[in-house]
Amino acid sequence: MNRKEMEVMKRAEDLRELLGRIDRRGYPAYKDTAGRYQFQKYTLSIDHVQGDPFAAPSKVSVAVSGDKSGFSEECYCNAWRKAAIQDMLIRRFYEKAGSFSFQAKGSGKSGMIAVSRPSQKVLERSACQINGKNGEIVFRLEIGFPANGRTVNSRELEKILFRFLPECVEGALFAKAYQKKQVDSVIALADDQQFIREELKKRNLAAFVANGAILPRASGVSDKPMKGAVKFMAPPTMEVSMKLPHKGEILGMGIRQGITLVVGGGYHGKSTLLKALEAGVYNHISGDGREYVVTNDTAVKIRAEDGRSVKKTDISMFIGTLPNGKDTKAFSTEDASGSTSQAANMVEAMEAGAEVFLIDEDTSATNFMIRDDLMQRVVHRDSEPITPFIDRVKELYGQFGISTILVAGSCGSYFHKADTVIQMNQYAPVDVTDFAKQEAAQFPLGNFPLQAAVKPDFQRMLFSQKNGGKDRDRMKVKTMGTDAVSIDRETIDLRYVEQIADTEQVVMLGAIVKFILLNPALAKKTLVELVDYISETLEKKGMEGIYGGRYLPTGLALPRRQEIFACLNRYRK
Numbered sequence: 001m002n003r004k005e006m007e008v009m010k011r012a013e014d015l016r017e018l019l020g021r022i023d024r025r026g027y028p029a030y031k032d033t034a035g036r037y038q039f040q041k042y043t044l045s046i047d048h049v050q051g052d053p054f055a056a057p058s059k060v061s062v063a064v065s066g067d068k069s070g071f072s073e074e075c076y077c078n079a080w081r082k083a084a085i086q087d088m089l090i091r092r093f094y095e096k097a098g099s100f101s102f103q104a105k106g107s108g109k110s111g112m113i114a115v116s117r118p119s120q121k122v123l124e125r126s127a128c129q130i131n132g133k134n135g136e137i138v139f140r141l142e143i144g145f146p147a148n149g150r151t152v153n154s155r156e157l158e159k160i161l162f163r164f165l166p167e168c169v170e171g172a173l174f175a176k177a178y179q180k181k182q183v184d185s186v187i188a189l190a191d192d193q194q195f196i197r198e199e200l201k202k203r204n205l206a207a208f209v210a211n212g213a214i215l216p217r218a219s220g221v222s223d224k225p226m227k228g229a230v231k232f233m234a235p236p237t238m239e240v241s242m243k244l245p246h247k248g249e250i251l252g253m254g255i256r257q258g259i260t261l262v263v264g265g266g267y268h269g270k271s272t273l274l275k276a277l278e279a280g281v282y283n284h285i286s287g288d289g290r291e292y293v294v295t296n297d298t299a300v301k302i303r304a305e306d307g308r309s310v311k312k313t314d315i316s317m318f319i320g321t322l323p324n325g326k327d328t329k330a331f332s333t334e335d336a337s338g339s340t341s342q343a344a345n346m347v348e349a350m351e352a353g354a355e356v357f358l359i360d361e362d363t364s365a366t367n368f369m370i371r372d373d374l375m376q377r378v379v380h381r382d383s384e385p386i387t388p389f390i391d392r393v394k395e396l397y398g399q400f401g402i403s404t405i406l407v408a409g410s411c412g413s414y415f416h417k418a419d420t421v422i423q424m425n426q427y428a429p430v431d432v433t434d435f436a437k438q439e440a441a442q443f444p445l446g447n448f449p450l451q452a453a454v455k456p457d458f459q460r461m462l463f464s465q466k467n468g469g470k471d472r473d474r475m476k477v478k479t480m481g482t483d484a485v486s487i488d489r490e491t492i493d494l495r496y497v498e499q500i501a502d503t504e505q506v507v508m509l510g511a512i513v514k515f516i517l518l519n520p521a522l523a524k525k526t527l528v529e530l531v532d533y534i535s536e537t538l539e540k541k542g543m544e545g546i547y548g549g550r551y552l553p554t555g556l557a558l559p560r561r562q563e564i565f566a567c568l569n570r571y572r573k
Contacts, residue, residue, distance in 0.1 A: 008035075008036075009036050009037075009038050009043070010035055010036065010037050010038070011037065011038055012037050012038060012039045012040075012044070012162075014037065015033065015037045015044075015161065016158060016162065018032060018033060019033070019154035019155075019157060019158050019161075020154065022152050022154055023152055023153070023154040023155060024151055024152060024153075025151070025152050026150065026151065026152070027051075027052060027053060027147055027150045027151065027152060028051070029152050030049045030050075030058075030145050030152060030157075031049050033046050033049060033145075034046050034047070034048070034049055039166070041064065041068055041169070041170075041174075042062050042063060042064045042068070042169055042173070043062070043063040043064075044060070044061075044062055044161065044165070045060065045061045045062075045063065045551075046058065046059075046060055047059040047060065047061055047550070047551035047553075048550075048551060048553075049145065050109075050144070050145060052108070052150065053106065053107050053108030053109060053110055053144070053145070053146075053147035053149075053150060054107070054108035054109065055108075055109075056109075056142070057109050057112050057114055057142035057143055057144040057145075058142065058143050058144070058145050059140070059142060059551060059553050059554070060140070060141055060142065060143050061138055061139065061140045061141070061551070062138070062139045062140075062141075062165070062169055062173065063136060063137070063138050063139075064136065064137045064139075064169070064173050064174070065134070065135075065136055066131070066134045066135025066136050066137075067135075068174075069135060069136075069137050069173060069174055069175060070174055070175030070176055071085065071130075071135060071137075071175045071183075072175075073135065074187065075130075075135075075183065075187065076130045076131075076132050076135060077132075080190045080191070080193070080194045080283070081187050081190050081191070082130050082132060083122055083123075083124050083190070083283075084122055084186050084187065084189065084190035084283070085130065085183070085186060085187070086124070086125065086128045086129065086130055087118055087122045087123070087125075087128075087186075087285070088178075088182075088183070088186050089128045089137070089139070089172055089173060090115070090116055090118050090125060090127050090128045091118055091285075092171065092172040092177070092178075093115050093128070093139060093141075093168055093172035093173070094115045094116065094117055094118070095172075096167065096168040096171045096172055097113045097114075097115045097141070097164075097168050100113055100160070100164040100167070100168065101113040101114070103159075103164065104146050104156040104157070104159050104160050104164070105146065105153075105156060106144075106146035106147050106148055106153050106156055107147050107148060107149055107150075108144065108147065109144030110144050110145070110146035110147055110153070110156065111144055111146055111156065111160070112142065112143065112144030113141065113142075113143055113144075113160070113164065113165075113168075114141060114142040114143075114144075114554075115127065115141045115142075115554070116128075116504065116554055116555060116557075118285075119223055119501060119502055120223045120224065120284050120285055120288045120290075121279065121282040121283065121284055121285075121501045121502070122190075122282065122283040122284065122285060123282065123501065123502060123504070123505070123557040123558065124557065124558040125504060125554075125556065125557045125558075126140055126504075126543050126547075126552050126553065126554055126555065126556035126557070127139065127140055127141070127554045127555070128140070129542070137173050139169070139172075139173060140552065140553060140554035141554055142553075142554060142555075143160060143161075143165075145157050146160075185286065186286075188245075188246035188247070189246075189283075189285075189286055189291060190283065191244075191245050191246055192244040192245060192246050192247050192292070193283045193291070193292070193294060195242070195244055195245055196208055196242060196244070196292065196294040197294055197297060199242055200294065200296055201296075203240070203254065204256060204257045205240075205254045205255060205256060205257065205296075206255045206256065206257050206258075206260070206295070206296050206299070206355075206356045206403045206405060207254075207255040207277050207280060207293075207294065207295040207296065207299075207356070207405070208240070208242070208252050208253070208254055208255070208292070208293070208294050208295075209232055209234070209252050209253045209255070209273075209276065209277075209280075209292075209293050210232070210250055210251070210252035210291075210292030210293065211231075211232060211233050211234055211239075211250075211251045211252050211253075212231050212232065212233075213231065213232040213252070213276070213289055213290055213291075213292060213293050214226065214229050214231060214232070214288075214289025214290070215229070215232055215269070215272050215273060215275075215276040215289065215290065215293070215427070216229040216230075216269075216272050216427070217275075224288075225287075225288060225289035225290075229289075229427070230269075230426065230427040230428065232252075232253070232427075232429070233428060233429075234251065234252050234253035234254075234429065235253065235422070235429050235430055235431040236431075237431040237433075238253045238254060238255070238420070238422075238429075238431050239251055239252070239253065239254075240252065240253070240254035250292060252292065253429060255277075255405065255420070256419065256420060257397070257403045258397055258403055258419035258420065259393055259394065259397060259403065259404050259406070259414075259417055259418050259419050259420070260403070260404070260405045260406070260418065260419065260420045260421075260422065261406050261408055261414050261415065261417075261418035261420070261421045261422070261436075262274065262405065262406065262407045262408070262422045262423075262424060263407075263408055263409065263421060263422070263423050263424070263432075263436075264409070264423050264424035264425060265409075265425075266409065268424045268425055268426055268427065269424040269426070269427035269428075270360075270407045270409065270424045271360055271362070271407060272427070273407075273422075273424060273429070274358060274360055274405070274407045276290055276293050277293070277295045277299070277358055277405060278295070278299070278301050278358055278498060278499055279293070279295075279499075279501070280293045280294050280295030280299075281295050281296070281297045281298075281299050281499060281560065282501055295356065295358075296355050296356045296403075297560070298352075298353050298354050298355045298356065298561075298562065299354065299355070299356035299357075299358055300349040300352065300354040300356070300357060300358065300499070300562050301358045301359075301360075301498045301499055302342065302345050302346050302349060302357050302358065302359050302364075303342065303345065303359070303360065303363040303364060303496055303498070304338040304339070304341055304342040304345075304363060304364055304365040304368065305336065305338075305341040305342070305345060305496045306336065306337060306338050306341060307335055307336065307341075308336050308341050308344075308493065308496070308570060309333065309334050309335075309336070309570060309572045310331055310332055310333050310336050310340065310341070310344045310569075311332050311460075311462055311569070311572075312330045312331070312332055312460040312461075312462065313330070313331050313332075313344045313347055313348060313456075313460070313569075314328070314329045314330060314331070314347060314456035314457045314458075314460075315328050315331045315340065315343040315344055315347050315456075316328045316329045316454070316456070317347070317387070317392065317453040317454060317456060318339075318343035318346065318347070318368070318386065318387050318389070318392065319331070319339065319340060319343050319385055319386055319387070320385040320386075320387070321385060322385055323385070328385075329457060330457075330460065331344070334572070337365070338365030338367070338368065339365045339367050339368040339386055341365075342364060342365050342368045342389075343368060344569075346389075347456050348565060348566070348569050349562065349565075350400065350402065350456060350458075351456070351458045351527065351528060351565065352531070352561060352562045352564075352565035352566070353561065353562070354402065354562060355401065355402060355403065356402065356403045356404070356405065357396070357402060357403070357404045357405070357406075358405050359389075359404065359405070359406045359407065360406075360407045361406070361407055361408045361409055361410065361411060362407070362409075367386055367388070368386060368388060368389055369388060369389050369390065369411065370388050370389070370390045370411050370413055370414075371384065371386070371388050371390075372413065387450070390411075390413055390414060390417060391450055392453055393406075393414075393417050394417055395452070395453050396453075399453065399455075400455070406418075412440070412443070413445060415436045415437065415439065415440035416440050416444075416445050418433070418436070419433075420433050421433045421436040421437075458526070458527070458528055459526050460526060460527055461523065461524070461525065461526055461527065462527055462530075462568060462569070462571070463516060463517075463522065463523040463530075464523055475487070475488055475514055475517065475518070476488060476489075477507075477510040477511065477513075477514055478510075479503060479506045479507050479510060481503050481506070482494065482500045482502070482503055482505075482506055483495045484506075485506050485507075485509055485510040485513070485567070486510075487510060487513050487514060487517070487571075490571070490572060490573055492509075492513070492567055492570045492571050492572075493570055494506060494509075494566070494567065494570065497563060497566045497567070497570075499560070499562070499563065500559065500563055501557075502557050504555055504556055504557035505557045505558070505559040505563065507555055507556055507557075508543065508546075508547075508556045508557060508558060508559055509559055509563065509564065509567040511543075511546055511547045511548075511556065512534055512546055512564060512567070512568075513567065513568070513571060515534075515546045515547075515548065516530065516534075516568075518548075527565070527568060527569075530568070531561060531564050531565055531568070534546065534564060535561055535564075538558065543556050543558070
């Protein structure tokens with residue numbers, strides 16, 4: 001029995017009476033409101049009361065039983081449907097709450113009603129969770145308890161809890177608030193997206209981009225589709241058909257496993273396509289334009305990352321013994337170069353289970369990607385510790401089963417390695433594989449002996465037992481958007497982990513690192529074993545199993561396994 005179950009359930013009227021008693025008292029009097037209250041159709045839990053009107057808002061949750069919510073079991077019978085319906089509820093609640101936030105007046109954060117604001121992507125969030133066994137809906141939000149100065153203004157809080165909040169709950173968490181066709185369309189889209197993901201594996205595809213998709217975004221700061229953008233149309237030679245369970249037949253470009261090269265002139269849509277594929281590891285909402293752009297969900301964007309820390313990573317398949325005699329089978333540095341950072345990023349992605357690499361020439365280290373024939377003749381391979389990616393790309397697929405989708409604008413040598421060559425021409429893809437191969441034959445690559453790659457060693461341990469056993473309450477976690485998370489003033493730089501989709505994922509990553517530091521026994525595990533344990537805990541216990549504490553707050557979103565690895569790899573201690 002958890003803490004909430006042990007609490008005595010109070011009546012909504014008890015809360016109203018309490019608010020009347022504490023009006024105009026000192027702000028700490030609000031602490032008496034903590035607890036659970038039974039309203040007519042739902043339970044209100046005041047989980048944590050802010051200590052001051054200028055502090056972080058109070059944490060509140062609403063629970064609606066499955067039999068009262070009215071949503072059928074079909075809405076939450078599997079993971080993808082449940083995630084889609086939860087996302088729908090959050091969006092509606094956010095919309096409703098927006099009209100009430102700060103309508104209750106007072107000092108500091110008085111009257112604030114803060115709800116998770118979903119992006120174009122569908123993520124598992126702590127803001128709204130549906131119990132897959134009984135259909136219970138738990139919705140979490142933050143409310144600024146009103147005050148005049150630092151004096152309780154409970155009449156304004158009564159307005160929030162008894163007028164504003166019930167209207168939000170009624171308009172967002174009950175099936176009757178939605179048209180059946182709206183709910184059905186959300187479920188149908190989630191089913192269709194899952195079907196495409198399963199088809200990728202069956203058809204040996206790395207990605208699928210539907211005809212009619214809108215890939216360009218409105219701007220650099222907006223993830224919404226660009227108005228008037230060119231709709232995507234697959235080249236006839238790459239067009240595949242899928243019969244989706246709800247939408248029916250859909251046509252689009254199937255990118256086969258292996259090595260795919262995306263070429264074309266500047267501003268013709270190469271990077272736009274790659275960005276869409278990066279985002280395709282997540283599902284998107286209807287109207288985004290990328291609803292049916294689906295990428296293998298283990299795909300990782302690889303880039304150079306000058307200055308990042310690397311700890312005990314086996315990069316020997318790309319970087320041999322360095323001139324100072326430094327071994328690269330367990331390479332560590334506080335300040336990686338472009339080539340060593342990209343090599344580390346690639347090997348760490350392999351460790352994280354990536355089956356597809358997404359690479360843009362523009363954000364890669366040139367000396368890591370290629371060494372042309374002339375350079376190899378002048379600077380012999382024996383004098384160069386770097387084995388460029390072009391020499392390993394075929395091996396990565398043939399030996400390790402890792403496909404590569406590479407955007408290149410200047411390096412023609414990859415034509416020799418590519419299985420498929422796509423030219424972007426004014427945002428339209430053209431299959432130029434045959435022509436590229438014919439032209440490449442005119443410029444044969446030199447024949448330089450190459451030692452076969454050895455699978456990297458993934459038995460490394462990153463944490464020491466001395467890091468464990470710290471005091472939970474004293475360990476501070478702070479996030480800086482999607483750029484970084486700070487644990488006890490140690491900043492983990494995530495700027496170049498480009499597939500982090502939301503700040504809430506960064507908050508969860510911080511919670512995961514904190515969880516590890518608080519449990520010294522976990523230091524005995526290898527990194528793979530550690531992430532396996534984290535993943536298993538999340539699957540069995542949910543975010544509560546990691547976050548700890550007396551309650552689960554709003555503002556958390558699940559990151560992928562790949563981003564958990566990326567975060568832990570960048571922790572410097």
